[in-house]
Amino acid sequence: MQSAKDMAASAKAGMEKTKATLQEKGERMTTRDPLQKEMATEKKEERIDEAELRKRDAQAQHEAQYRNTGTGTGANTTGFGTGGTY
Known part of the structure; x- marks a missing residue:
């Protein structure tokens, strides 16, 4: 889950960087x-x-x-293998 959140943050930052670059290009084109x-x-x-x-x-x-x-405490945080018999 953490890596998915990190990927989303990275993608959002990438979009913001692209937007900044395009805005700069537009501003540079409209002035001398x-x-x-x-x-x-x-x-x-x-x-x-x-x-x-x-x-x-x-x-x-x-x-x-x-x-x-709770990771690292021995707690099962994956949701799998709850200890019951199947």
């Missing part, structure tokens, strides 16, 4: 001012960094949730 082009690039880099931080925060949260679910 080098300063505005540079500002668009800086905004893109900030958005990409924020997306990466959100992804890492989500992964750290998933790791903490995984560690706090």
Whole structure:
């Protein structure tokens, strides 16, 4: 479950990074001012960094949730092999 959540966080970050890149390209195409082009690039880099931080925060949260679910205590967390006879 944790890896699925991590994959979802990674995919979301990837989409945010792509969106930031496309917005930057659009802003760069609509202006001739080098300063505005540079500002668009800086905004893109900030958005990409924020997306990466959100992804890492989500992964750290998933790791903490995984560690706090009782794993490592001998508890059966898989839902299989409940100990009954079949």
